[in-house]
Amino acid sequence: MPDPKHQPRMRRGSFALLLLLAFLFRLGFGLCLPLWTDDEKQIYLLGLKFYATRWWPYFGPDVTNAIQIPGALQGLLVGLPLFVAPVPEAPYIFLNLISFAALCLFAWYCSRRLPQLPRWFIWTWLLTAPWTLNLSTHIFNPSYVLVGAILFFVGAIETFPSLSRDLIPRHWSNFMMGFGLLWVMQLHLSWVILIPFLIASFFFQYRASRRFTIAPIAWFALGAMIIGSLLVPTFIRYGFVSGTGSTGAALVVNWETVRKYWNVPESILGRLLSLASFELPRFIGGNTNSRLTFVKS
Numbered sequence: 001m002p003d004p005k006h007q008p009r010m011r012r013g014s015f016a017l018l019l020l021l022a023f024l025f026r027l028g029f030g031l032c033l034p035l036w037t038d039d040e041k042q043i044y045l046l047g048l049k050f051y052a053t054r055w056w057p058y059f060g061p062d063v064t065n066a067i068q069i070p071g072a073l074q075g076l077l078v079g080l081p082l083f084v085a086p087v088p089e090a091p092y093i094f095l096n097l098i099s100f101a102a103l104c105l106f107a108w109y110c111s112r113r114l115p116q117l118p119r120w121f122i123w124t125w126l127l128t129a130p131w132t133l134n135l136s137t138h139i140f141n142p143s144y145v146l147v148g149a150i151l152f153f154v155g156a157i158e159t160f161p162s163l164s165r166d167l168i169p170r171h172w173s174n175f176m177m178g179f180g181l182l183w184v185m186q187l188h189l190s191w192v193i194l195i196p197f198l199i200a201s202f203f204f205q206y207r208a209s210r211r212f213t214i215a216p217i218a219w220f221a222l223g224a225m226i227i228g229s230l231l232v233p234t235f236i237r238y239g240f241v242s243g244t245g246s247t248g249a250a251l252v253v254n255w256e257t258v259r260k261y262w263n264v265p266e267s268i269l270g271r272l273l274s275l276a277s278f279e280l281p282r283f284i285g286g287n288t289n290s291r292l293t294f295v296k297s
Helices: 004-032 038-053 073-084 090-113 119-128 130-134 141-159 170-185 189-209 215-243 268-276 288-296
Strands: 059-064 067-070
Touching: 004 090, 004 119, 038 059, 038 073, 059 073, 067 215, 073 090, 073 141, 073 215, 090 119, 090 141, 119 130, 141 170, 141 189, 170 189, 170 215, 189 215
Parallel strands: none
Antiparallel strands: 059 067
16 A cells, blocks of 8 residues: 555656646647648748848738738747757747646646536646647647737636636736737737727726726736837837738728628637537548548558
């Protein structure tokens, strides 16, 4: 019989081993995925260009041929690992490290908020769900968005008095929102959908305290400035108008999407549900032959 005094240490050791195996599985999975589209190839080339030329990456991913997302974050995320280890796999290893760390934070948070659910189920699901597995393990800008999105929403939930469980101090929650928002802003135009949550957060914090206080805004601004500083060189060199990369042309309200909310298969609701479901066909091929080839390989 094992010594009861050693059981907590054995459990921690077993948990650490399982996490290591999960990380290696995710890393191996990401390394096996091809760069399917020109978008993914462009993301890798942004970092490769920075590494090969040492030129500062003023802009990130292309939205269209005429629209680029401003900021150096994407180029640095892919390029800096190559300075540490000049091998093609280096950006994949770094991506998997930060996405794995973000998912571990989210799994810990969900486990604390939902103690009635088995922790093994929460951790296993979050680390292996198909959408998350496919869009957080290989080089693609949405893969990097995951990190900022988790930081933003965990921070936002903890700032809503009706939802908070006081698991994270309020000032760090606001810091996480600022950092997460400016992180996503330099990677994907979906950052605009975070703004309503941010406004709601500040409103509810104000209503809960019943007085105006600068602290939440200051901590949010601190987090935003740290990662947002990567935008400064772009605006210095190109000015504010040109420095936005013409992204304003893409940030418009599309009322047509309201009509499509319930229209299957184009419904936005259906897309949201697919993100949380065990949807596999999208990732193993567009027809029966390609899916059979995937299974065989």
